[in-house]
Amino acid sequence: MNSILLTLVQFVATLAIAPFVVGLVRLFKARLQGRHGASPFLPYITYATLLKKQMVISKSTSWVFRLVPFVVLASTLFLVCVLPLVVFGGALSHLGHFMIIAGVLALGTAFLVMGGLESASAFGGMGASREMTLASLVEPAMIATFATFAVVTGAFTVDTMFASANILTSPALLPAIAALIMIALAENARYPVDNPATHLELTMVHEAMVLEYSGPYLAMLEYASGLKLTIFSLLVANVLFPMTLAVDATLIAIIMALGWMIIKVVIVSFLLALLESMIAKMRFYRMQEYLTIAFFFALAGLVFALIHITL
Amino acid sequence: MNFSFFVLLSLAGTLLAALVSCISAKGQGHRAVMTLLALSTGLGAIASAVFLLSGQSQLAISQSVWFFSTPFALSTLSALFFFLLNTVACLASVYAIKYVEQYAEIYNVRVLDGLMAIFVLGMQGVLLSSAPFGFLVFWEVMSISSFFLVMADKQAASVRAALFYLIMTHLGAGAILAGFLILSGSSIFEPFTRLAVLAQSLPPQTLFGVFLLFLFGFGSKAGLVPFHVWLPEAHPQAPSHISALMSGVMLKMALYGFLVMTFSVLPIRSSTEALIVIALGLLSAVYGVIYAVIERDVKRVLAFSSIENMGIIFTMIGVAMLVKSQGMDTFAHVAIGAALLFAIAHAFFKSGLFMGAGVMVHAAHSRSLEVMGGFSKRMPVFSGSMLILALAAAALPPFSAFMAEWTFIQNLVANLSQMSPFIQGVLVLVLVTMALVGGLALFAMIKLFGIGFLAEPRSEHAAHAKAPDALIAVPIFALAALTIFVGACAPWILSIIGFADLTSFETWHTNLVVAEATLNPLVLFDVLIALFLVVFVARRLLSNKKHERPYHTWDCGQPITSGMEYTATAFSSPIRFFFRMITRTKKNVIATPVLASNPWIASRIFSLDLRQIWYDVLYVPIQHACLWTSTQVRKLQNGVIQFYIALIFIALVVTLTIAL
Structure with a gap:
């Protein structure tokens, strides 16, 4: 009963805060670039408006186009259910094996790519091709990162991995965390991999795929990408500060965890905005270098961890 | 209960099907032969399934003097492969009823049907024989009948591919024969159990030589790099139901032979052999998947994907051999279980994809992905089942191949810290290579489905595609359903084929248990479905469903045509760029100016030279x-x-x- 309550708290809190995170990053970025910026609560209004709007469905598309938003959002919700974002030991956290996390992320990406291809335009295809390339190169880095966590902690689900990961006693986790951050940037289509603010065709990846979506479907896809950003922000923060999560369903613990969650997303949003204001986007055809670095960070963590255990 | 009678009846039925096709008049008897073959293989599938469920581990079928006393028997392992073979062959025969009729003027239908029956009979015989003589006879029956099947359409390219296949498969068969002769001291009538005893007394160098002969013999049949060159030529040239049998089942015969020889006959001595298998497996997986990504011919994509899948299976077996030589029997047991589960998954999804490719090729009048597209609108149900098969082939949860990879990688990671540094290095290499291959396999399958089925059709033929006939579609649906079933019931299947220690039974379901990590695929499946329903209901509640209008895709004010779409070549271009050191493709763009005054207005001819390194x-x-x-x-x-x-x-x- 306890664990179900914890999962519910996490589910509702993450779903509620996701648009705020998107708005907050935009606000911080605007302030850092000398603009006033919109309210961080604007995405709530944007999604609500999109839900009311009429949809334009391209005549080139088939049933797959309509299936895409549902699968993408459902796969993101799965991650919300199984990952340790606000609480440890949720009811579904036993499904959070790293292979399943990587697989479900890939499932969502695969459908997003098919949505991009469905539009029959060059933009959709270009975004789809690029996203597919990124996803297939992120996969080895992600598996290696989580394998490091598994070797260090001896746990199999991300939930127990994070609960017992202590960077002070096992420094081998540091390269793995660096890799996790790089993966998080790539998965969420942020700098230096993709520019989330642009609609310039030559630079876009994620935006190009959802170009043909409108109305409620666009709201679903945008919400899914906002949720994913929230998930990864919280994951990166939680691996560094696992003590900020609730472990039992007492009122105080939950309120504390929720408070920490808001603090964490504010800090991570600020750091993300700072990063995006400081560095430039990489050329797409140099992306394999970035992802190779992430991969070798993860691999270095794994090797360090194995040496550490053997010694 | 005695199932041996039914197994024999199945063999007799298959033989009868071949005979009927021989004596039937030209242009007749096709349906009768295929129905007979479907019945006999269906019977074989049921008999082997019942045998597996009964929990027996050995079943003697027959042993007669006029076949040089070759014992025919089923063990748990051969019964599993017998079941896969007969299930796929049964569905392929149903598929062939209408499929072959579409091409009645190209194929000699009588010969095609007869050869298919003999091909199936050969594979059945390989699995039942437990002495080298019978094994080799049926191996040759399988090889030669499939050689003729590859050139069934009598085109120059098919004949060339078939001859190439014939040479490679006979080099392999020669190596297997030599291996048997060395082991048994020049008698090929001794049963495998006796060979295992004889092998104990041979010196290690001889055993190593025998192992290399078997590796070449079975590896060349399984399409391991670098003995794979025949596979992407021969598999695509055969008719689609034969491609399905060759890729889905015939490769498994090589796997079966290799498993029997390495684990039951040859004593395991050193880790060198295991390292060779791992190296070849990883090489095949990487090489196969890169070509699966960059190929543009739908059946060649699938053939290269088979090389990749066999590479993964052989890597799993190689890891099992490696850890077994280190004395870690539990680890080896789990790795073999994962390899077998992957083999089951592969038999179903690859056969389904090849049969589906037959429908795509028939609709587009070409094997090139570049002239396909738009099928998901024109054949929605068929495309739905192909989507399931493609996602399964990409090893995505909750489908079948994912469960095998989960089992293997979970076990590998759990045991990593207890190994010696050298083994750790090898296992880390296996882990990261398999992760890379998994990512690229997803790319290949999404390319296949995305370019082949989605958006606007790229040719006139594709635009007029019709949904396939029910008899063609039903086997594909059945294979898609089996793929989901194998995924959701993976623990149950593992417990039937002798890996009950990888599962734990609870009140209403069976869990996968690997090194203290448990996974219940059914719960995973249910949670994903439930969340999908949550999203579905929420969308119904929060917005107006009917509030939409159709319009063409926005394209900078121009009308949208299929020429705007990304092609398979363009889609895979980043991977081609990133792996250009390996693939060494050559891009040729010839620009000829249309106007002498303005060099920018030019007509361009693009060609891509995909070389086989x-x-x-x-x-x-x-x-x-x-x-x-x-x-x-x-x-x-x-x-x-x-x-x-x-x-x-x-x-x-x-x-x-x-x-x-």
């Missing part, structure tokens, strides 16, 4: 060496008869010297 680096030099040697040898043929007599005499002396 193994072919260039390994096979062409061998070919040159053979040609050079034969040119040199031909100098002996100078027309002087005394010289010939002298040669005969020298040959006689040399032979006698060696023999005596």
Whole structure:
């Protein structure tokens, strides 16, 4: 009963805060670039408006186009259910094996790519091709990162991995965390991999795929990408500060965890905005270098961890 | 209950199907033969399934003097492969009923049907024989009948591919025969159990040689790099139901043979053998998947994907051999379980994809992905089942291949810290390579489905595609359903094929348990479905469903045409760029100016040269060496008869010297 309550708290809190995170990053970025910026609560209004709007469905598309938003959002919700974002030991956290996390992320990406291809335009295809390339190169880095966590902690689900990961006693986790951050940037289509603010065709990846979506479907896809950003922000923060999560369903613990969650997303949003204001986007055809670095960070963590255990 | 009668009946039915096709008049009897074959293989599938469920581990079928006392028997392992073979063959025969009729003017239908029955009979026999003689006879029946099936359409390309296949498969069969002869001391009638006893007394160097012979023999049949070159030529040229049988089942015969030889017959001595298997497996997986990504011919994509899948299975077996040589039997057991589960998954999804490719090729009148597209709108139900098969082939949860990879990688990671540093290094390499291959396999499958099925059709034929006939579609649906079933019931299947220790039974479901990590695929499946329903209901509640209008895709104010779409070549271009060191593709763009005054207005011709690096680096030099040697040898043929007599005499002396 306890664990179900914890999962519910996490589910509702993450779903509620996701648009705020998107708005907050935009606000911080605007302030850092000398603009006033919109309210961080604007995405709530944007999604609500999109839900009311009429949809334009391209005549080139088939049933797959309509299936895409549902699968993408459902796969993101799965991650919300199984990952340790606000609480440890949720009811579904036993499904959070790293292979399943990587697989479900890939499932969502695969459908997003098919949505991009469905539009029959060059933009959709270009975004789809690029996203597919990124996803297939992120996969080895992600598996290696989580394998490091598994070797260090001896746990199999991300939930127990994070609960017992202590960077002070096992420094081998540091390269793995660096890799996790790089993966998080790539998965969420942020700098230096993709520019989330642009609609310039030559630079876009994620935006190009959802170009043909409108109305409620666009709201679903945008919400899914906002949720994913929230998930990864919280994951990166939680691996560094696992003590900020609730472990039992007492009122105080939950309120504390929720408070920490808001603090964490504010800090991570600020750091993300700072990063995006400081560095430039990489050329797409140099992306394999970035992802190779992430991969070798993860691999270095794994090797360090194995040496550490053997010694 | 005695199932051996039913297994024999199944063999007899298959033989009868072949005979009926021989005696039937031209152009007739096709449906009868295929129905008979479907019935006999269906019976075989049921018999082997019942045998597996009964929990027995051995079943003697027959042993008759006129077949040189070759014992025919089923073990748990061969019964599993027997079940896969018969299930796929049964569905392929149903598929063939209408599929072959579409091409009645191209194929000689009588011969095609008869050969298919003999092909299936050969594979059934390989699995039942437990002595080298029967094994090799049926192996040859399988190889030669499939050689003729590859060139069923009598085109020049098919004949060339078939001859290439014939040479490779006979080199392999020769190696297997040599291995048996060395093991048994020149008698091929001893059963495998006796061979295992004889192998104990052989010196390690000889055993290593025998192992290499078996690895080449079975590896060349399984399409392991670098013995794979025939596979992407031969599999696509065969009719689609035969491609399904060759890729989905015939490769498994090589796997079965390799498993029996390495784990039951040859004693495991050193880790060198295991490292060779792992190296070949990883090489096949990486090489196969890169070509699966960049190929544009739908059946070649699937053939390369088979090379990748067999590479993964052999890597799993190699890891099992490696840890077994280190004395870690539990780890080895789990790895073999994962390999078998992957083999089951592969048999179903690859057969389904090949049969589906047959429908795509028939609709587009070409095997090129570049002229397909738009099928998901024109054949929605068929495309839905193909989507499931493609996602399963990409090893995504909750489908079948994912469960095998989960089992293997979870177990590998759990045991990583208890190994010696050298083994750790090998296992880390296996882990990261499999992760890379998994990512690229997803790319290949999404390319196949995305370019082949989605958006606007790229040719006139594709635009007029019709949904396939029910008899063609039903086997594909069945295979898609089996793929989901194998995924959701993976623990149950593992417990049936002798890996009950990987599962734990709870009140209403069976869990996968690997090194203290448990996974219930059914719960995973249910949670994903439930969340999908949550999203579905929420969308219904929060927004107006009917509030939409159709319009063409926005394209900078121009009308949208299929020429705007990304092609398979363009889609895979980043991967081609990133792996250009390996693939060495050559891009040729020829620009000819249309107007002399303005060089920017030009017509461009683009072509891409997909080169087969193994072919260039390994096979062409061998070919040159053979040609050079034969040119040199031909100098002996100078027309002087005394010289010939002298040669005969020298040959006689040399032979006698060696023999005596």
